[in-house]
Amino acid sequence: MKIAIASGKGGTGKTTVSSSLAAVWDSPVIAMDLDVEEPNLHLFLNPGFIGSRTAQMEIPEVDPSVCNLCGKCSDLCQFKAISLMGKVLMTFPEMCHGCGGCIAICPEKALTPASRELGEISWGHKGDTEFLMGRLRIGEAMSPPLMRQVKERLGEMQDTSSTAATRKDVIPKDVIIDAPPGVSCPAINAVMDSDVIVLVTEPTPFGVYDMKLAHEAFTPMNKPMGVVVNRAGLGNSEIYEYCNAKNLDILAEIPYERQIAEAYANGIIISESSDKMKHIFLELAEKIKQKAGSKNAGVVPRE
Amino acid sequence: MDKIAVTCEEPSLDSQVDPRFGRAAGFLIVNPETMEFEFIDNGSSQVMAQGAGIQAAENLSNSGASVLLTGYVGPKAFAGLNAAGIKIGQNLESMTVRQAVENFKAGEVEFAGASNKQGHWK
């Protein structure tokens, strides 16, 4: 089961919920940070990192001695990443979306694949919890290609036949995804492969408005969805009215308390900050499993 | 003498120089000896979501001009124009195309070694 922790608005508590869920989950779990622009989950889980690799995207490189300046590549490119300037074929690597069209269409085979660095993928674990994250290179504009590669790495970690599976005995079956904020392509990319979406919001006008956007954006995917109201008691009741009207279940409420904000500010996993909090997240974990219709959430024994 | 391209708001020597290169309305390609000109429409760049400067440089690279007079040029268009062998005179806004060409003929235009504008995009 893959659980995406998402929100329209930033700063509503996605990382709080992701880290707390990973801490209370009743079986080994993979915690995956797909907020590659500003990944924060590791700051709370504090995993020991055991490996990393650079994520690259394929971009074209021109061999001017072979290019006959026919311009087919430049006509095809939708992103102005390759362009015929008089008698020179130029590439603009940072414009490239890596579609590979130019390389495929070149009749002279004058273009070969080179690469642009997107960022870094790192993994490790903390106790029973496997950890995986992507971190976008500063100055790189495109996060979805890096997110795709982080998800590929997840596939390797879950593949029992792969050497990338770090665990000898069991493969964690459940994945908790810390998604980026917003409702545009990076957020959609993070939740599209999940089995259940948890929307984390706060009862403020910004929180409600952005959660509506997220709810509308994710509804066409037909996935079970539920809501966690963070900082409950802070604002007004609009969020409850909306959830009620839309038949959205409220899976948990995390109270608005200064101690919680301070615990977060000190890098403490909220479910570990008190028994009361632990209980809230244990219950949330149960409700998420019910929501996803998964009766046998747990681990797959390795053959 | 080489032909000169000037960014313009409309197809006339008395048009103001369009300060933008990538999203200029068009270019006048002027013969500085006779002051005869032709107009190249830059509409294909104006509508582009991204890479307008690159598209405009591409449009210009096929025009036969070897000099460009304009307001400002972004870094990617600058690289493209350089590759196409077109010299770039910047900061020539707030005057007419005719004045810009006269300035050029009087040797008053300096040619830039670098872009004078950060890209919008990157």
Place this chain on the structure above:
Amino acid sequence: MNEILIISGKGGTGKTSLAAAFAHLAENHVICDLDVDAPDMHLILKPENTKSVDFISGHEAKIMEDQCESCGTCLEMCKYGAVKNEDDRYFIDPLKCEGCKVCVEFCPARAIDFPDRHCGRWFSSDTRFGPMIHAQLFPGEENSGLLVSLLRKKAKEMAREKRLDMILSDGTPGIGCPVIASLSGISLAVIVTEPTPSGRHDLERVAELCGHFKVPAGIIINKCDLNEKEAATIEAFASEKGFALFGKLPHDPAITRAMINAQAITEYADNAFTKQLTEIWERILQSLKPDNKPNKQSGFFNTPFIKTKIS
């Protein structure tokens, strides 16, 4: 003309609430909400007389089923996993399509159409604080960076037309394409952070991004009493790397009450918080004065140091 952008890296640090207060305090300005993905500024500013324009950008591939010969070339060539095959029927997932045209070009049956993509709307409005440019991207759309560039252009046109000399923009979280598009070539980035591990981590990344694009930047530490030690670390970071520290603000629930009242905090309350905020705005304006213009040579990350004094 001065273009000031309020950003944060991390979401939820109070960026929009502070931006709305600055919109209230500023004069002769155009307000611009560059968070086109999850915009919130309008909830406080209540724009009126809104003119709406469709935002069309790029294209999307569509397989014309009646002409498709199910050869699978598109599926094989798509780098984005956007082509799906079910029961020998091929179709394209619009959420995954990047609009690269590769499938359209290589389809042997010429069975793929490539229509324009209607990605959202942008608006030009009036508010009680001045004219406002804003937008709403449709859910799941990309190209938000392009919409951001378009909004900035429209805001500049609006400022020129109305003879206003400042554009005050609210940015988006993160450091990716919309942030890059909002940052390049502006006069000043005001980074709103909070003293939490995430706040600091994200501040460092967004600050480095400002350096990458040679944009002068200053910092506001919001909710600074949540973790005094972390706040001090952020302060040290600002001074070491040459970013101005515009000020520190306490954690104040009045911010939420103002939001519920659809008011800027400076309209809603007259307390220590709003007094400090007003002083911060004065410092921001000071930093834009010609004498204080950033010195391009100093500062780490190439980020110019802004001279401000904090009492």
